[in-house]
Structure formats: structure tokens, C-alpha cells
Amino acid sequence: MTDKTPKVSRRDILSIGAAAGLGAGLASLEPSPARAQTMPQTEVAKLADLAPGTALDFAYPDEDSPAILLAMGGPVEDGIGPNGNIVAFSTLCTxxxxxxxxxxxxxxxxxxxHWSTFDPAKGGRMIIGQASQGLPQIVLKVEGDAVMATGVDGLIYGRQTNVL
Ligand code: FES
Known part of the structure; x- marks a missing residue:
């Protein structure tokens, strides 16, 4: 089974709603609890250490939440850094x-x-397997010479909230 469920952000929903004349009704939408929580700002790596092909295990937003940072060979969906090739995901299968x-x-x-397979070049989308959704993506930003983790897009497996 292929996960063809597109990621739809709140911004996308608001854009669609505005186009349909529903902006006023949608203005009352609140962010999901997972997004509304204050997340730690954590340095994951130095940009200079992330040559294409680098894979770096780390934990975010806490030590019980394993994740991986990848420097892909070229620009990818939601990639950051000078080459748009750096992404990170929770490594707990959904x-x-x-x-x-x-x-x-x-x-x-x-x-x-059970061999679910997730594509980091496409936002962690599941391309085959038993899972019903993609991997939660760690939100990254570049700050000076560092790559920082600042949030999680999606709910980490087994949690009711991303921050325990
Ligand atoms: S736990 Fe990953 S596919 Fe079942």
C-alpha cells in the first residue's frame, strides 16, 4: 500500500479556505497540540560536518525519541542548508x-x-508498507554554522504529545 496522503499544513488549509470564502470560519482553527507545544532549540550538528551522504543519529525532543539527520545528495522536499539537502526524521516507525x-x-x-519504507527526499512519506502515515519530520533551521532542531511536524509514535 502506498501512502499517498499529502501533507497539508495549516497554511494550506487557510489558503484553500480563503479561496472558498471560508476564511472567517477557519480563522478559529487552533494549531494541533503537538504543534502548539514549546519545543527545545537543540544544536544537532555543524554545517561543515554534513557532507552529502552523512547520516547522524540523535535524539529529539528528548532522549527517549530517536531521530536521524541526513545530508542527501541534492535538494529535497523541506531540505535546509545551502544546498537544501538536509532533513531529519523520527526513527520510530509509525x-x-x-x-x-x-x-x-x-x-x-x-x-x-514489517518493511515499511519511508522516503526522506519526499518529507518522510511512506512509499510501501504497513504504516498508515509518514515519519514525523524534525523541523530544522540553520543558525550561524549550526543546524538546530526546533520542532516536530507530526506526532511521534506512541505519544499523545511530542513533549512529555
Ligand atoms: S513496525 Fe514498522 S512496519 Fe510495522
Whole structure:
């Protein structure tokens, strides 16, 4: 099964609503609890250390939440940095929480439990497998010479909120 569910941001919803003349009604929408929480601003790596092909394990927003930062070979969806090639994702599979692994040869994050496969070049979207949604994406920004984690787009597996 292929996850073809597009990621729709609040901005997208507001744009659609405004076009349909529904802006006033949608203005009362509140951000989801996962997005509304204050998240830590954490340095993940130095830009200079992220040559294309680099994969770096880290934890965010806390030590119980494994994640991976990838410097892809070229620009990718939601990529940051001078080349738009740096992305990061929770590595807890959205199916049943197994740790997904980076497969360099396939350029995919693959779950060893039931083989759900997630594409980091496409926002962590699931391209095959048992999961019903993509991997939560760690929101990154460049600050000086550092790559900072600033939030999580999506709910980390097994949690009711991303901040415990
Ligand atoms: S836990 Fe990952 S596919 Fe089932």
C-alpha cells in the first residue's frame, strides 16, 4: 500500500479556505497540540560536518525519541542548508514503533519489522508498507554554522504529545 496522503499544513488549509470564502470560519482553527507545544532549540550538528551522504543519529525532543539527520545528495522536499539537502526524521516507525534504519544503497528509511519504507527526499512519506502515515519530520533551521532542531511536524509514535 502506498501512502499517498499529502501533507497539508495549516497554511494550506487557510489558503484553500480563503479561496472558498471560508476564511472567517477557519480563522478559529487552533494549531494541533503537538504543534502548539514549546519545543527545545537543540544544536544537532555543524554545517561543515554534513557532507552529502552523512547520516547522524540523535535524539529529539528528548532522549527517549530517536531521530536521524541526513545530508542527501541534492535538494529535497523541506531540505535546509545551502544546498537544501538536509532533513531529519523520527526513527520510530509509525506502524508499531520499531526503529527504522537508513539504507544508503536505497536512499530510504526502512523498518525491519514489517518493511515499511519511508522516503526522506519526499518529507518522510511512506512509499510501501504497513504504516498508515509518514515519519514525523524534525523541523530544522540553520543558525550561524549550526543546524538546530526546533520542532516536530507530526506526532511521534506512541505519544499523545511530542513533549512529555
Ligand atoms: S513496525 Fe514498522 S512496519 Fe510495522
Amino acid at each position: 506502524h508499531k514503533g520499531c526503529p527504522v534504519g537508513w539504507q544508503t544503497d536505497q536512499q530510504m528509511l526502512i523498518c525491519p519489522c
